Amino acid sequence: MDQLTDYPQIIKTILGSHIDRCNKNPDPDIETFLIADEANGHYLWMTLGWQNGDRFSGATVYVRLRGGKFWIEEDWTEDGIATELVAAGVPKTDIVLAFHEPQVRRETGFAAV
Template identity: 60%
Template structure:
């Protein structure tokens, strides 16, 4: 797998699928934003809006492609983006669960850095 060309396509596909599922149940006051910065390797799916007088703003998924690996910085999905990545053929060694403290990553089945 040519990581430089395939990894961005893989994460875009995953995030787009998540966004499309959410679009089936729209809330006019809360927007789902898909932010794809391929040049810098940042991929974000987030919500933004207002609900019952409170500001809603937060990342659901934030993944980076860095040094030939996926760095999952934020993941609030049920099954996890790492699971989606593995289904798409990415090895565990190519995924860093960056939301874990660096000294705790050694206890996961994924890359530490």
């Protein structure tokens, strides 16, 4: 697997499928979209809008490609983006659960650095 060409496409496909599912029955007051800064390796699934009179915005998932690895900085999905990356053929050694502190990462079965 070529990290430089395959990894950006893999994460865009995974996040895109989630966003497509969210947008199948859209709420007119809520937007769900992908922000991709491919030149710098940043992929962000954003949700923003209004709910019950309150404004909200937030990152559902934020993944960076850094040093040939997926750095999962934020993940509020039920099963985890890491699980989907592994199912797509990405080795666990190329996935960093960056939302965990460094000491905890060593115990996850994924890359510690």
